[in-house]
Amino acid sequence: IDIECKFTLVKFNNRINQVINNLDLKEVKPLTVEDYxxxxxxxxxxxxxxxxxxxxxxxxxxxxxxxxGHENASQEYNHQEVTEMLDEKQKKNNWSYVYLCNDLKTSSQGESLGLTNSGFASNCIQPQSCFKSYLCKDVNMAIKNYRTKGISVQSQLNSV
Incomplete structure (x- = not known):
C-alpha cells in the first residue's frame, strides 16, 4: 500500500525541540538508539x-x-488542557495514540491522559537497558504494519 505519510519528531525535556517537521516519511532516516x-x-x-x-x-x-519520566516541568499546558486536546483530536480528526514508557509510575500518567483506549501498549514497561532497543526494533515494525496493513500498534506491541 502506497500511502502518503508525513513525519514530525519532537524531542523534549525542559525544552521542546522540533527535530523534523512534516517531512515525507520516505525521506526520514531510520531512528536509532542514539535518537532516544x-x-x-x-x-x-x-x-x-x-x-x-x-x-x-x-x-x-x-x-x-x-x-x-513523569511530567514535572511544563509551563504552558496543564493535564486537563492536554487531555481535552487529545480527546478532541481523536474524535474530530481521527487521531490515534500510542503511549510508551519504561516504568509503572509513568504508565499511570498515560492512563490519566485518557490514552488507555487509544493505543496504550501494556508491555512497554521495559528495563531502562532494553528500552531504546525495544523502541528501535519493535515499535518501528509495529508502526510500519499499522500504516501498511492496518494492524493496531498496541496489539502488536502487547504480543511481543
Whole structure:
C-alpha cells in the first residue's frame, strides 16, 4: 500500500525541540538508539500541547508518545488542557495514540491522559537497558504494519 505519510519528531525535556517537521516519511532516516536519549526534566504536557497545536488541522495522525519520566516541568499546558486536546483530536480528526514508557509510575500518567483506549501498549514497561532497543526494533515494525496493513500498534506491541 502506497500511502502518503508525513513525519514530525519532537524531542523534549525542559525544552521542546522540533527535530523534523512534516517531512515525507520516505525521506526520514531510520531512528536509532542514539535518537532516544533521556535528558533532564520532563515537560510532557508542553510537548504534547505544542505538537497538537502545530498539527491541529491534520487528519489521521498517529502520535507515538515516548517518555522515560513523569511530567514535572511544563509551563504552558496543564493535564486537563492536554487531555481535552487529545480527546478532541481523536474524535474530530481521527487521531490515534500510542503511549510508551519504561516504568509503572509513568504508565499511570498515560492512563490519566485518557490514552488507555487509544493505543496504550501494556508491555512497554521495559528495563531502562532494553528500552531504546525495544523502541528501535519493535515499535518501528509495529508502526510500519499499522500504516501498511492496518494492524493496531498496541496489539502488536502487547504480543511481543
Amino acid at each position: 536519549r533521556p535528558d533532564r526534566t520532563t515537560a510532557l504536557y508542553d510537548a504534547l500541547g505544542e505538537t497538537i497545536s502545530q498539527l491541529s488541522d491534520q487528519k489521521n495522525v498517529l502520535m507515538v508518545i515516548v517518555t522515560d
